[in-house]
Amino acid sequence: MRRIVILRLGHRAFRDKRITTHVGLTARALGAEGMLLASDDPSIKQNIEDVGVRWGGGFYVTNNVNWEHEIRKWKDIGGKVCHLSMYGINLPDALDDIRQCGQLMIVVGAEKVPPEIYDLADWNIAVGNQPHSEVAAIAITMDRIAATDPLRQPLPGGQLSIVPMERGKKVIEKH
Amino acid sequence: MRRIVILRLGHRAFRDKRITTHVGLTARALGAEGMLLASDDPSIKQNIEDVGVRWGGGFYVTNNVNWEHEIRKWKDIGGKVCHLSMYGINLPDALDDIRQCGQLMIVVGAEKVPPEIYDLADWNIAVGNQPHSEVAAIAITMDRIAATDPLRQPLPGGQLSIVPMERGKKVIEKH
Numbered sequence: 001m002r003r004i005v006i007l008r009l010g011h012r013a014f015r016d017k018r019i020t021t022h023v024g025l026t027a028r029a030l031g032a033e034g035m036l037l038a039s040d041d042p043s044i045k046q047n048i049e050d051v052g053v054r055w056g057g058g059f060y061v062t063n064n065v066n067w068e069h070e071i072r073k074w075k076d077i078g079g080k081v082c083h084l085s086m087y088g089i090n091l092p093d094a095l096d097d098i099r100q101c102g103q104l105m106i107v108v109g110a111e112k113v114p115p116e117i118y119d120l121a122d123w124n125i126a127v128g129n130q131p132h133s134e135v136a137a138i139a140i141t142m143d144r145i146a147a148t149d150p151l152r153q154p155l156p157g158g159q160l161s162i163v164p165m166e167r168g169k170k171v172i173e174k175h
Numbered sequence: 176m177r178r179i180v181i182l183r184l185g186h187r188a189f190r191d192k193r194i195t196t197h198v199g200l201t202a203r204a205l206g207a208e209g210m211l212l213a214s215d216d217p218s219i220k221q222n223i224e225d226v227g228v229r230w231g232g233g234f235y236v237t238n239n240v241n242w243e244h245e246i247r248k249w250k251d252i253g254g255k256v257c258h259l260s261m262y263g264i265n266l267p268d269a270l271d272d273i274r275q276c277g278q279l280m281i282v283v284g285a286e287k288v289p290p291e292i293y294d295l296a297d298w299n300i301a302v303g304n305q306p307h308s309e310v311a312a313i314a315i316t317m318d319r320i321a322a323t324d325p326l327r328q329p330l331p332g333g334q335l336s337i338v339p340m341e342r343g344k345k346v347i348e349k350h
Binding site: 015016018019022025026028029030051055085086087088089090091092093115118119124126127128129130131132133135136138139140143144149150151152155161162164165166167168169170171 | 190191193194197200201203204205226230260261262263264265266267268290293294299301302303304305306307308310311313314315318319324325326327330336337339340341342343344345346
């Protein structure tokens with residue numbers, strides 16, 4: 001079982017609230033264990049962890065971390081770091097390599113990231129060398145590196161679950 | 176060559192500006208031809224089409240469409256409609272079917288969509304039955320249905336292009 005943690009840089013509480021929330025919810029839905037937020041915005045932690053209470057899984061958000069400290073700590077336990085931006089090696093060209101990693105930190109910035117990140121990362125990866133979205137970049141990366149289909153992994157626990165259907169909505173409450 | 180168009184519903188100019196921009200940029204980067212915006216927000220069109228001028232491709236945004244009219248028009252020319260939400264059939268269970276479609280409209284809402292959408296859609300699809308992100312849902316759907324790797328398809332034209340590299344950033348101006 002691969003461990004995946006997201007490190008979110010450059011979040012600004014006003015401008016990025018919804019994008020950072022989507023980053024966290026996407027990582028959670030695809031099987032990451034948690035997100036480290038290198039900014040102070042307790043509402044992000046609250047919103048995402050509330051989703052976990054209702055919909056299951058153990059995804060955590062750690063607010064206001066020191067990004068450099070977290071990267072070094074991760075590397076000290078043998079983890080590797082994959083930084084996603086539009087400038088790196090195209091994902092398909094690095095996939096075989098990244099797939100072998102058992103403890104992966106995925107770093108995504110908002111607009112700009114500190115230049116040291118490019119040196120600290122084991123991989124600087126572009127999910128296509130076009131501008132698009134850190135949410136999409138995480139989604140495609142996690143989907144492509146997964147050993148088993150992440151859309152078929154149920155998250156344990158929670159109060160609610162969906163019964164997939166062709167038309168309409170069906171949500172059941174668990175007891 | 177498959178045609179893909181995005182129909183974006185429920186966009187609110189203040190709250191959703193960045194998410195809708197990410198929806199459009201992601202669809203563009205993965206090979207969609209354009210996005211129809213069922214709300215009035217000319218800044219979305221401007222921002223996304225400006226990216227196209229700089230980075231290539233012919234992606235368009237049509238502002239303030241009538242969603243019902245666009246869906247019916249699309250169906251009249253033989254197109255199919257795939258609505259993404261958290262309630263539908265899980266994507267892996269419908270993939271073989273959707274892959275056969277040559278003209279696909281992908282519909283994504285913000286929070287809630289008009290209930291008629293569930294009936295008008297040919298497919299109501301969940302990219303996993305967990306709450307996450309319409310940006311991630313489009314990214315994974317487009318990535319999985321693609322016949323050839325969408326991260327390897329260059330967008331023609333534009334003023335700038337990136338030279339992928341292991342460390343740092345390299346952007347070249349085209350002449």
